[in-house]
Amino acid sequence: MTEDEKIADYARRMTGAGGGRPPEDVLSVVRRIARVTHVASDVHREEREARSFGERLADRIAAIGGSWSFLITFGAVILVWVVLNVWILARVGAAFDPYPFILLNLFLSLLAAVQAPIIMMSQNRQAARDRFAASHDYEVNLKAEIEIMSLHEKLDRIREGELAAILARLEALERRGPS
Structure with missing residues (x-):
């Protein structure tokens, strides 16, 4: 045999x-x-070492974009933008983005257009990591x-x-x- x-x-x-x-x-x-x-190994360490710079950057952007601190900061920036353009600079006639805030809408659209695919790439990698970890388990x-x-x-x-x-x-x- x-x-x-x-x-x-x-x-x-x-x-x-x-x-x-x-x-x-x-x-x-x-x-x-x-x-x-041995079958056991640190799959998270192996995965971290195998990630490219772009993957690490995308994961970091997704981590920041999905945090409370980002949402609070983002809300504060929008509030400052609106107050600055409606009340402060509008009184002296120097508002750089008056109501309906077309420049702000452009920035928000650009942010969404860039951030959404990056977050989706990060989620896809996370799903692949989860599948690999489940297979290893x-x-x-x-x-x-x-x-x-x-x-x-x-x-x-x-x-x-x-x-x-x-x-x-x-x-x-x-x-x-x-x-």
């Missing part, structure tokens, strides 16, 4: 796959068990489950050996008769 056949047989026994071939993710975990390699949990099942088998074999030894002693005592 080749090593791959042994691994497939072990995977079938551990997962109850019957006569069919176990799924590839199960075989991958069983191969790691056979090689005594599945592998770690599967390995733990297979290891626990293997330990149960070992304990069962040990108990069977102990029970056989106890039964042999009892039979020997019965053959000797009462003392």
